[in-house]
Amino acid sequence: MTGKSPGEQEGTPASSETTPAPSETAFTLLVNSVLDYGIFMLDPGGYVSTWNAGAERIKGYRAGDIIGKHFSVFYPPEDIAARKPHLELEAAIADGRLEDEGWRIRKDGSRFWANVVITALFDETGELRGFGKVTRDMTERRAAEQALSERRRLFAHLVQAQELERRRIAWDVHDDSIQAMVAVGMRLQLLADRASEPCVSELTKLDASVREAVGRLRSLTFRLQPPGIDRHGLVESLSQHLDDVVRSWGLEPSLEHTLVKEPAPETAITIFRIVQEALLNVRKHARARTVRVSVTTENRGLLVRVADDGTGRPAVAPTLHEHFGLMEMRERAETAGGWWTLRSEPGAGTTVEFWLPDLPAGRLDEPLPGAPAANSGSRTSPEGPP
Numbered sequence: 001m002t003g004k005s006p007g008e009q010e011g012t013p014a015s016s017e018t019t020p021a022p023s024e025t026a027f028t029l030l031v032n033s034v035l036d037y038g039i040f041m042l043d044p045g046g047y048v049s050t051w052n053a054g055a056e057r058i059k060g061y062r063a064g065d066i067i068g069k070h071f072s073v074f075y076p077p078e079d080i081a082a083r084k085p086h087l088e089l090e091a092a093i094a095d096g097r098l099e100d101e102g103w104r105i106r107k108d109g110s111r112f113w114a115n116v117v118i119t120a121l122f123d124e125t126g127e128l129r130g131f132g133k134v135t136r137d138m139t140e141r142r143a144a145e146q147a148l149s150e151r152r153r154l155f156a157h158l159v160q161a162q163e164l165e166r167r168r169i170a171w172d173v174h175d176d177s178i179q180a181m182v183a184v185g186m187r188l189q190l191l192a193d194r195a196s197e198p199c200v201s202e203l204t205k206l207d208a209s210v211r212e213a214v215g216r217l218r219s220l221t222f223r224l225q226p227p228g229i230d231r232h233g234l235v236e237s238l239s240q241h242l243d244d245v246v247r248s249w250g251l252e253p254s255l256e257h258t259l260v261k262e263p264a265p266e267t268a269i270t271i272f273r274i275v276q277e278a279l280l281n282v283r284k285h286a287r288a289r290t291v292r293v294s295v296t297t298e299n300r301g302l303l304v305r306v307a308d309d310g311t312g313r314p315a316v317a318p319t320l321h322e323h324f325g326l327m328e329m330r331e332r333a334e335t336a337g338g339w340w341t342l343r344s345e346p347g348a349g350t351t352v353e354f355w356l357p358d359l360p361a362g363r364l365d366e367p368l369p370g371a372p373a374a375n376s377g378s379r380t381s382p383e384g385p386p
Helices: 024-033 053-059 077-081 084-095 139-194 199-224 234-249 265-286 320-335
Strands: 038-042 097-105 111-122 128-137 252-257 290-298 301-308 339-344 350-357
Touching: 038 053, 053 128, 077 084, 084 097, 084 111, 084 128, 111 139, 139 199, 139 265, 234 252, 234 265, 234 290, 265 290, 265 301, 265 320, 265 350, 320 339, 320 350
Parallel strands: 252 290
Antiparallel strands: 038 128, 097 111, 111 128, 290 301, 301 350, 339 350
């Protein structure tokens, strides 16, 4: 034994009870050196009594310019007229502290968006000794939030405009082109019944070509206007598309998801369109037997994978059609504020993966503006693929 106390043993740090507290001078140096926050004190009447370097950087006043002046000089005229500085001090006294965000004024008269915390300071007798005030310039953050909000608003309008245009095209094809082709087919059948060989054979072939064209047009209208996501939701619409369309291609589809709430309609529509394009690529190029779709919640957004067991992509440039299909998927994801990627190896299949932020959910039972009424009576719904 060395005779040393436990706190004095070699290699053992001294107890917190023997560690001296930081001096008032050191604490003052710390506060004064902070640049990202304006930290200063007010006397009980609201007059500035201390000033740090951060306050000077944010508000533009040197200590000699501002100490002794009332803190209301930091507020715009409309707030002064509404007695906001006075009311904030009263609220801080009543509740112990007050936090607020709003416009403040620099020495040069310019405005900045500030986060402000005012703390009432009482001594051991309960007497008010003044206020501690911490100010942070949040102008850049607010601008970024507003830019993000504006981007989301524009994205929502873009998606709605795209879907509305798709619906209009689907209705026009169904009510005009398809009906005209059906009428042509009926006339060809009448002519075939009255004609003699060899015209009957040619008319029959022509009628078959017209029927095939009608079938392709109906498939087009179905792709343009799939089951309403705004009414049925993302998971049900994907499941219906896999069962009604993808299975008819000879593929064995599966869908997995971990969603606990429905995403916003714009997000759901974008996911559906990217998945739809990815599935078309599987049909045309993968020579796959199965395709798996998964939708999971991740990083405050939605992560989606479309994976097939096909031949994979060779290490060559895609065809022109493939290039535009891949570019469309990527652009849709990035326009929504997300990302998109493709992984593929020959013989190992292909996986399309993308992530979209989960926008604030809106009402899912509201049709897109300008969409035809569900029971309009003037039009019949475009038929699905034959």
